[in-house]
Amino acid sequence: MRSAAAGVDAEDGVAPVADDIDEIPDRRSDHPLSRVFPLLYDVLGAAAEDCDAVMALGDAEGKLLWVCGRPSVLRKAEQIHFMEGAVWAEREAGTNAPGTALRLDAAVQIRAGEHYARRVQNWSCAAAPIHDPETQTLLGVVDVTGGHAVGTPQTLAMVRAAARMAEAELGRLAAVGRGRTTSAGLWAPLNVVGLRVDALGRPDCQVDTGSRSLRLSSRHSEILIVLAERPDGVTGEQLAVEAYAEDVSLSTVRAEMTRLRSLLGPDVLQSRPYRLQVPVEADWLEVTARLTVGDVRSALRAYRGPLLPRSEAPAVVDRRDQLQQQLRSAVLASGDADLMVAWTRARWGADDVEMWRRQARILPPDSPLRPLAEGEARRLDRLYG
Template sequence: MAKAPVDVAQLVAVDPAQAARVLSETRSATLAGQRARVAPRPLIGQSWERLLRSGLDPEQDAGSGLLPRDEVRRRREASPLRHVLPVLWEGLLPASDVAPHIVVVADAEGRVLWREGSAQVLCRADGIGLEVGADWREDAVGTNGVGTAVVLRRPVQVFASEHFVRAHTSWTSAGAPVTDPRDGRLLGVVNVSGPLETMHPATLAWVGSVAKLAEARLRELHLASLERLRAVAAPVLARLDGRAVVVDADGWTAAVTGMPYTARIPLPKSRSPGPGWLPVIGPCFLEPLADGWLVRAGEEPAPHDGARIVLDLTRPRRWSVTVLGGGGSWTHELSPRHAELLYLLAVHRSGRSASQLAEAVFGDPARKVTVRAEMSRVRRYLGPFLEHRPYRFRENTDVELLLPDDPADLLPHSAAGGTSGTGGTRGARHHRAVSDAGG
């Protein structure tokens, strides 16, 4: 029987050489399917299980295909993280003069966009493929402080032989996700990597704190941008009658008149001046205004006959709902809870009561108030396409469901089993949701 996981951080602080030996023994035994004397930490063991299931070779060559320079440049220009690089460099780089390490900034897909630090360690990083443009997703290069942080959406430190791929086992890395403070969307990961003997166990807390500073800076920039747009919008809205709202390029509200305030109004992916249809507002007219849009409401929102909704759950933590209708299309990223609720409604077209949803999601039918609160938020962007008592999609709404190839990747956050008893749909790649009676 394997012993309980050791306190790796404490062991590294006391005796890095012994820590390396223990971790190496644990890795060798576990990956060979044998019982290890010391069990891996749960988050490491779970990562190894995912990779063994996927068929990744722990003896594979180090490194992965690099993005072309033009694509790296494009991703850098599109990444909000470019605005907080000074915060990241100032918070993390000075220590590289004392203990050799490098700082890596990757996007939400685990692609390395920037790296700085010790010249000696940068050279060693080239040898394992930790280069600008490299793919450091967990399922591409194994357990690591970039890709595993992307999967878990929380700070992760990977010590030496806790790495899945043998070529990485002389390294230790600590990575923390940086999320969009407006909606919690993952923007990327900031990571500190270096040799085991030079990495302090407190590195993880340090990297996590700097990531939070970067998120705070993004929040400041967002609020300042909305304030500038609000100053431009005020005299424009003062001259208008009826309902109108001014939003930035991402749909965040700067000012509103004649209608309730809504923090964000999803805009069409392809937008142009003229008539359209938007959630919450319904029929409307869009006009560019400074760095945003003036949206003037038309008639009251009405259900759209023949509307098509695509619920995309194929990419873990990147779930979305897209509405296709006569007024154009728009996409809204989903939180884990909203993704699960909409999934349940999509596979149970006859509807679910609040208590049924509560039992499926939380394992407790008494949590109806929580479900009603969440469904109220869902109705802010999907209201015209939903009914309640019970909650369900309107009959004239066509719902398509895109699911991952591996059933284990479908809503992995769901702990109550709410997505496991839904008529055998879990694991299908792509299907059109049908009524309970028909499916």
């Protein structure tokens, strides 16, 4: 009755997308829920992705500010306008979990055909409101949307628990803020003055902010490497090409950048364009710097392996191949047998037949390493034809 009275089109209606969609990144960074988004993603978002569902956070007006999930599921969700910037208030989209949860100020579950709009009836969803723990002001809503598997009592219980956990975390942060004040009575944030990033020979990036250490996800690691390589910044479109091996939507990029900003801090990562605003020290950049000044021995010592060896992100693959080739060429050109031996002892250089051949030529005849180099060169020649 409420949906019909609001004039929602039951047959062909879809949630409208706000005109200010370009301002969503700024609205997210200013919204109180940005402080608990990483927690909600950890306890709910990752579980939703494993079930081919999406997690969304919306403001008190029903506008979705965060929508995260697997790219293939996000693309399907976008077909019904379940995307960042869309307004899912009940008066705009009819009966649905985020909108009805906000309307009733209570956790609700809407299964398939219970949706008012027919185009949404292949989906099920569960949502719960989130309040300011001190003022009880309605801040927004957390939701899980997916297929029929979402329409279970367990999903609703999980969403309700995540909302209560977010409120508890907001209360804790408020208490910490009151405990860390300046003489003027203002909250004094712990600013990050720089980043130390290690990514050589690792499946992910280890980040040290000076006050804490973080181990990033594979995707965030790839994005951070792109940003470190592009100090002037990149657009969302460029990031989608450079950090993703597959085609992705800009909403996927924005969601990942929101998560990364939540982890690193708003003072570290800026948008328009996306860029790092603090100095960055990185192990792969150190290797390049040492090669630039001709210190091959030091560069090889600092090289702990290929850059994110498992990554298939185009920019990471290019940078990984470039760095390894530069270092290899420098070792070959050095004519230093010790450096060549060190290269072939490493797992990434063990099958480098040219390096073994060069060793065999320049090692002294009485060196015990020369027969080893000659034998390994012959073995690899036979192996690879």
